[in-house]
Amino acid sequence: MDGINKHKTSNLWFGFALGMTASGVIIYLLGTSKGRERLKKLIDFAENTNIEEYIEGLVDKLDDRVEKTNGINSGMDNLIDKIQSFSSHDKKSRRFLAK
Numbered sequence: 001m002d003g004i005n006k007h008k009t010s011n012l013w014f015g016f017a018l019g020m021t022a023s024g025v026i027i028y029l030l031g032t033s034k035g036r037e038r039l040k041k042l043i044d045f046a047e048n049t050n051i052e053e054y055i056e057g058l059v060d061k062l063d064d065r066v067e068k069t070n071g072i073n074s075g076m077d078n079l080i081d082k083i084q085s086f087s088s089h090d091k092k093s094r095r096f097l098a099k
Contacts, residue, residue: 029035
């Protein structure tokens with residue numbers, strides 16, 4: 001039992017996939033006109049935007065959405081509670097294919 005599996009796991013395929021993905025993105029951004037336009041927009045955005053304020057705005061929007069969905073979730077919770085109250089756990093399950 002000591003010699004069952006002492007091989008170290010290899011990250012060859014993960015590294016290969018990561019390298020291929022990164023290469024594809026770089027070729028797209030630098031090799032195509034549409035990619036260069038998007039890269040320019042990304043650089044302009046990074047230079048001209050205060051990242052902290054932008055992230056705070058995104059967090060505020062997320063908080064608003066969470067508050068809106070809390071009402072929906074409580075409605076779903078009530079619906080689930082009603083369904084559970086109608087289903088009786090005391091009934092014995094029937095065996096349809098029993099001999």
